[in-house]
Amino acid sequence: MNQTTPGQNYRTRLNDGRMVWLGGEHIRDVPNHPAFKGTVDTVSSLLDLQEKPDTRDALTFISPGSGKRVNAAFLVPSRKEDILHRHAAFQIWSDATFGMMSRLSEYSRSLLTGWYASRHRLGGASKGFADKIALYYEQSRDGDWLSTTALHDPQIDRSKGPSESDDPDAYLRVVKKTGEGIWVRGAKMIATAAPYVDVFPFHRRAAGDLPYSTMFAVSVGTPGLHVVCRESFASEQQEDHPLSSKYDEMDAVIIFDDVFVPWERVFIQDDPEAIWQLRLDPAAVALSQHQTVVRLISKLEFVAAVGNEIATAIGITHHLHVQEKLGELLVQLETIKALLAVSEELAEPDEATGVWLPAIDPLTTARNLGSRSYPRAISILRHIAAGGLIQTPATLAELDGPIGPLMQKYYRGADLPAMERVRLFKLTWDLIASPLGSRHELYEIFYSGDPVRAYAGQYLGYDKAKLTDPVWKLIRNATNDHVPATNG
Numbered sequence: 333m334n335q336t337t338p339g340q341n342y343r344t345r346l347n348d349g350r351m352v353w354l355g356g357e358h359i360r361d362v363p364n365h366p367a368f369k370g371t372v373d374t375v376s377s378l379l380d381l382q383e384k385p386d387t388r389d390a391l392t393f394i395s396p397g398s399g400k401r402v403n404a405a406f407l408v409p410s411r412k413e414d415i416l417h418r419h420a421a422f423q424i425w426s427d428a429t430f431g432m433m434s435r436l437s438e439y440s441r442s443l444l445t446g447w448y449a450s451r452h453r454l455g456g457a458s459k460g461f462a463d464k465i466a467l468y469y470e471q472s473r474d475g476d477w478l479s480t481t482a483l484h485d486p487q488i489d490r491s492k493g494p495s496e497s498d499d500p501d502a503y504l505r506v507v508k509k510t511g512e513g514i515w516v517r518g519a520k521m522i523a524t525a526a527p528y529v530d531v532f533p534f535h536r537r538a539a540g541d542l543p544y545s546t547m548f549a550v551s552v553g554t555p556g557l558h559v560v561c562r563e564s565f566a567s568e569q570q571e572d573h574p575l576s577s578k579y580d581e582m583d584a585v586i587i588f589d590d591v592f593v594p595w596e597r598v599f600i601q602d603d604p605e606a607i608w609q610l611r612l613d614p615a616a617v618a619l620s621q622h623q624t625v626v627r628l629i630s631k632l633e634f635v636a637a638v639g640n641e642i643a644t645a646i647g648i649t650h651h652l653h654v655q656e657k658l659g660e661l662l663v664q665l666e667t668i669k670a671l672l673a674v675s676e677e678l679a680e681p682d683e684a685t686g687v688w689l690p691a692i693d694p695l696t697t698a699r700n701l702g703s704r705s706y707p708r709a710i711s712i713l714r715h716i717a718a719g720g721l722i723q724t725p726a727t728l729a730e731l732d733g734p735i736g737p738l739m740q741k742y743y744r745g746a747d748l749p750a751m752e753r754v755r756l757f758k759l760t761w762d763l764i765a766s767p768l769g770s771r772h773e774l775y776e777i778f779y780s781g782d783p784v785r786a787y788a789g790q791y792l793g794y795d796k797a798k799l800t801d802p803v804w805k806l807i808r809n810a811t812n813d814h815v816p817a818t819n820g
């Protein structure tokens with residue numbers, strides 16, 4: 333009997349009655365709709381790598397629950413090698429997609445793995461947190477569930493919190509509690525990958541607004557839950573749009589039109605402080621940021637490679653400023669790689685749980701740098717490729733059309749035949765200027781939260797006494813003065 337592959341199982345799971353909306357249409361067959369087909373095919377093929385002999389060991393580990401191989405994003409590191417194992421698994425998927433698929437679930441799976449690892453110190457006064465999160469983790473791990481996150485309230489009026497809003501339903505909140513569970517109403521943005529994952533976890537902290545301070549998880553197919561997609565950037569022309577045809581991971585707003593969540597999936601209720609502790613949990617933060625940095629490296633490598641090939645294709649590598657710009661792409665890449673290596677080198681067991689974690693400061697630095705490096709990298713590609721980005725015919729097929737011989741002559745590169753040069757520039761357009769490319773620039777700036785507050789957060793959380801104590805020592809030695817207390 334033929335066994336189904338992980339990718340086939342995943343595709344079957346998507347036919348669960350989910351309410352995915354695109355352009356006002358309810359998409360009933362997500363895996364085969366043109367807006368999603370390329371991406372779902374990509375995700376299926378990545379899942380199948382979990383069974384391929386070359387990649388299986390790196391991508392998976394043996395589940396202590398089912399005894400079967402499961403994705404390494406669920407591995408709770410009990411030694412440094414486990415962190416490296418997780419790295420290798422993340423890298424296989426991110427290299428296979430050139431870092432263009434940022435929400436292949438490893439991020440949210442890593443958050444869940446962190447919460448599971450820290451479950452006995454999280455949850456506040458909410459009853460049964462540890463057991464509930466363990467069940468959710470084990471089911472996700474052994475069922476190979478894909479998930480995403482949607483942390484933010486819809487952008488309606490940022491000057492008002494839930495209690496000041498004219499409309500209490502503008503923010504996701506509990507509207508009813510019963511013996512079986514809770515009913516929730518409201519909306520969340522932005523949920524990348526939402527149309528084609530299995531489950532969403534939600535959490536929100538709103539001090540003083542108890543019905544809003546809840547953490548729960550729901551299956552995408554739950555009645556009343558609507559996934560409202562942005563415009564599709566997917567293309568069916570693989571040759572002309574090599575990235576948009578496979579990697580439009582889609583972003584959506586989730587609307588909860590009175591959705592029922594059973595108690596076993598309500599992890600925290602009416603407890604802003606417990607949700608805050610969850611957001612700050614060292615295991616969840618370190619394991620998830622580790623994944624984002626591995627993925628960023630794949631993307632910066634891709635951009636650096638494309639920049640190099642563009643410059644070579646049109647014979648501009650001898651210009652000093654072009655070399656400087658290509659060098660800058662490498663400086664970015666090597667900086668982020670070094671930060672990742674340091675975070676792994678300095679990994680150590682968490683004091684409270686014994687779980688091994690990569691060092692957080694280099695990861696936070698890499699993540700924050702990424703929000704500025706990527707837009708700069710894209711700008712460099714634009715300056716190098718210049719008008720060549722427009723010197724491409726509408727379709728590759730034209731090179732073999734009625735005036736093909738003329739086009740072969742004028743669309744060629746320094747040492748590249750026209751077909752290859754046009755392919756390279758179409759790839760570059762798709763990467764930096766197509767709707768998908770523009771979305772990626774926005775993504776890299778904002779995916780991990782507002783970069784302004786992220787940089788400020790790094791300042792606020794930093795152990796500044798390490799910097800300032802020597803300064804005060806110098807001053808004290810010079811003046812024999814008292815050393816003032818530092819605020820750390």
Ligand SMILES: Cc1cc2nc3c(=O)[nH]c(=O)nc-3n(C[C@H](O)[C@H](O)[C@H](O)COP(=O)(O)OP(=O)(O)OC[C@H]3O[C@@H](n4cnc5c(N)ncnc54)[C@H](O)[C@@H]3O)c2cc1C
Pocket residue numbers: 435480481482483484487490521522523524525583771774775778779780781782784785
């Ligand atoms: C392509 C894309 C994909 C994304 N995918 C996901 C995802 O899968 N999951 C997820 O959870 N999130 C996702 N996000 C959302 C992302 O986390 C948010 O966009 C980000 O946190 C910024 O929040 P915001 O967009 O609501 O901006 P806002 O908070 O509305 O900010 C808008 C502007 O106002 C300023 N501002 C607003 N409030 C303040 C304040 N209190 N203090 C200082 N300045 C302020 C900001 O600096 C910014 O310039 C995604 C975003 C993008 C663009």
